Amino acid sequence: MAETAADEPSDDDKALLGAALNGYLDVVQYFVGQGANVNWGTNTKGAPLHLASQEGHLDVVEYLVSQGAQVNRCIDKGLTPLDCASHSGRLNVVRYLLSKGAQLDTCGNGSNTPLHVASQMGHLDVVEYLVSQGAQLEMCDNDNDTPLQLASQKGHLNVIQYLVNQGAQVERIDNFDQTPLLAASSKGHVDVVEYLVSQGAQVNRGTNTGGTPLLYASREGHLDVVRYLVGQGAKVEKGLGNGVTPLFSASRNGHLDVGQYLVGQGAQVERGNNKGLTPLHVASGYGHLDMVRYLVSQGAQVERCDNDGDTPLIVASRKGHLDVVRYLKREQAQRKTASPEGMICNLIVSKGGYTMSKGDVLYRVRAVMIL
Template identity: 30%
Template sequence: MPDSFEETPLLRCITFQVAFEQLRNSAYCTLFLKILPLFLSGFLEAAPFAMAEGETQRQLLKLIQEGRFDLFKGELQRDEDLVQAVRRKHFGKSGDTLLHYAARHGHLDMLAHLVDTLEMDIEMCNNDYKRPLHEAASMGHGDCVLYLLAKGAKVDCLKKADWTPLMMACTRTNLDVIKDLIEHGANPLLKNKDGWNCFHIASREGHPQVIQYLLAVAPSSWDTESKIKRTPLHTAAMHGCFDVVKVLLERCQYKPDSRDNCGITPFMDAIQNGHIDIARLLLEKHKACHMAGDALGAQPLHLAAVTAQDEAIWFLVSELGVGVNERATSLRLTALHYAAKEGHASTIRTLLSLDADLQARDGKSRSALHMACSGQHATCVSILLQAGLQDSRDCTGTSAQQLAKKPEVLRLFEGIDVSMGEWPARK
C-alpha cells in the first residue's frame, strides 16, 4: 500500500460491512444472539428490585440522620437481606457506613444497635480513612466516644493526613470529649502530616480552657512547630485568638520573634491580619520587634499594605514611629508600591494621609503608578493621578501608561503627556 494512501469514507464503509459479515457468520455471534434475550430478560426483572433496594437504603440513611430509632430498627428487622446488604455498605462519594452516620449525628442508640445487633465493625473506614470514632470526636458526641472506646476502638487511629480523634476533638470546645480520649490513652504529642499536634490545633481554634488542660496533662506539648517552622504562637496570633496568645505568653517559653520558613514572626502575623490588640500584647509581654523583616526583607508595614490593614498601618506609623517610606526587599519597594500593586485604594489613601512619598521610585525606577497600571487597578491609578503623581519612564524606558491594557485604565491617561526626559539610570 503506498505511503500516500488515505482511507476514504467509502473504503471505511466497505471495511465495516466485510467485518460485520464475518462476525454474523461466526459461531460466537450465533451464541451471543441466543443468550441476549435471556440476559435482557434477567436485567429487566432485576432492575426494579435494584432500584427498590437502593431506595430502602437511602431511607435508612435519612432515618439515622433524623434519629428515628424505632423506624430504623423496624426496617432492619423486617428484611434480613437488607441487613446483609448494609452491614459493610459504603455510601456515596465519602464512603461512609451506617456507623459513620450514627456517630456523626450523635445517635448512641442507633450506634449501639449497629454494633451489638448487626455486629458491624467499629474500625470500618470511609474514603478518608475516618473511623466512627473520628466522627464522634469531631462533633463532640461524648456518649458515642465513650461507647466506641468501651467497645475497643483504637484511640489513636489515623485518618487521611494523619489526624487522630483527639486532634479532631481539639477543633471543638467540648473539653469533656478531649479528657475522655486522653484518659483512654490518646497521645497528645502525635503530629499530623503538616507537623501539627493537638496543642497546635487548639491554639488555632482559640479555646484557652483546652490549652490550659493540655498544658496540665502534657506540659511539653507547647514546644512544637509545624513542618514550615510555625509555632502555636504564630498560629494563635494569625487567627486573632487573644486569650490563647495571653496564655501562651504566660505559661510557655517561646523565643521572641521566632521565625517560620518565610521569616514571619508572630508580630507580623498579628499585624498583617489586623489584630492590633495581639500586636500590642506581643510588644508589651514578649518584647517583639516591630521593625523586623521577613526572609525577603519586608517589614510589618509592608505586609500590612499587602493585606490592606489600614488600622495596623496607622498603629505602626502613628504610635510606633515606623517610617512610612521604609524600603523592602532588594527592589527597594515602599508600602505605597505594595498597596498600588495589590489594588488597595483605601490603603493608598491611608498612606498618603500619613505623608507617604508620592514620588518614590523603587530599584527599577518604577513609581506606584507603574504598579497600579501593571495590575490594571483603575481606582488606584485615578487616586495617584489626582494626588499629583505624573507618569514617567522606568529604567527600561517603559511608562506606566504603556502598562495599561484595560479601557477604563487607558481612559484615565487621555490628554496626559508622558515625560520624555532622559531614562533614569538603573539602580
C-alpha cells in the same frame, strides 16, 4: 467500603443508612431484621454506625454494634465511628465505642486522631476523656500539627489550657514551620495569644522564611493582637527574608489601623523588599487610597522607584486604581518621575550592561546632580 458489581446494595441497605442518620431505632431494627447489611455504606458518608455516631444516637449505635457493626471501620477519608463522634462532640458515644474496642489513636487520611478532631472542634469534655484514656498529646497529622496547634488555629482557649496543663508543647512547629502562637496570631485569637505567651511561647520566633507572629497578625489586620505582641517585645521591623515587614504586609492588605500603629511604634515607611517595592508601592498597587494617603503623610516618597524603575503612580496606573492615580498625581508624582534625573536613570538602564537596579542608578544620578 464502596459497593462492587458483585455486592450491589439492596434498597434495604440504603434505607438503613437514612434511618441510622436520623436516629429511628425501630426503623433500624426493622431493616436489620429484613437482612440489611449493617456494614454497608458509601465512601463519603460512611456506614450506619458512622452516621449514628456522628449524630449522637447512642441507642442506635449500641444496637448496630450488637448486630455486628464494625467499630473500627474506615471510610475513604480514613474516618472511624469514633472520629465521627469526637468531631461532633458526642461524649456518650465516644465512651461507648471505646468500651467496645474502638482504637484511640487511629488516623484518618489526614492522620487526624480522635483527639485532633475533638481539639479542632473545641469539644473540651471529649478532649478530657480521650486524654484520660491515653490519647497521645503530641501525635501529629500529615501537616505535623498536634492537637494543640489545631485548637490554637480555631481559638479554643479552654481546650488549649487543658492540653498545655497536660504537657502539650507550646513551641512545637508543623510542616509549615508554624507554632501554635503563630497560628493563633494569624487568626486573631488574642486571648489564645496572651495565654500562649504566658506559657513561654516566643513572640519573635519566626518561620524558616522569617515570618513572625507579628507579621502574620499585621497581614490579617488583627490590631489587638498586634498591640499585644509589640507590648511583649515583638520587633516591628523583623520580617521575611525577602524584605517583607509587618508594615509592608499591612499596607498591601489595606489595614490602615495596623499601619498607623506600627508606624507609631517605629516601623520605617521607606523600607522596601528585595524587589525595591515599598509599603507605598503595594498600597498603591492594591488600591488602598486611605493607606496611600497615610503613608505619604508620614514621609513615604511618591517618586521612589522599585528595582524595575516603577513608581507608586506607575504601579497604581497599571492596576487601574484611578482614585490612587489622581491622588499621587496631585502629589506631583508624575512631575518628579519625569524629572531630569529620572529620565537620565531610564536612559542609562535602557542601554544595558549594568547590574544595578533602576532605583540604584536613580540614587547615584541624583547624587551626581547635587554635586
